[in-house]
Amino acid sequence: MKALFNAGLVAAGLFTAVPALAQSIDIGPGGIRVDPRSSREREYDAIRREERREEFREERRDALRDDIRREERRRDFEEGVPPRDRY
Numbered sequence: 096m097k098a099l100f101n102a103g104l105v106a107a108g109l110f111t112a113v114p115a116l117a118q119s120i121d122i123g124p125g126g127i128r129v130d131p132r133s134s135r136e137r138e139y140d141a142i143r144r145e146e147r148r149e150e151f152r153e154e155r156r157d158a159l160r161d162d163i164r165r166e167e168r169r170r171d172f173e174e175g176v177p178p179r180d181r182y
Contacts, residue, residue, distance in 0.1 A: 119132075
């Protein structure tokens, strides 16, 4: 009897349906996409993506500022303007 009871518990444990609450199913023009991540993981990924986007924007802004300064120094040099004191 114990063996039958234990076997029943094991079988019930193996065949218990696990809810798919942690999945996202998107149907769009590219077809069907299933995302097995939890909503919390998707939210963290969105935050990371936005942080990376902001870092990229800052890098581009810094590079543009450096280009502008370089161009100003080149023009000043060509026009014979003495270099500015930076400090």
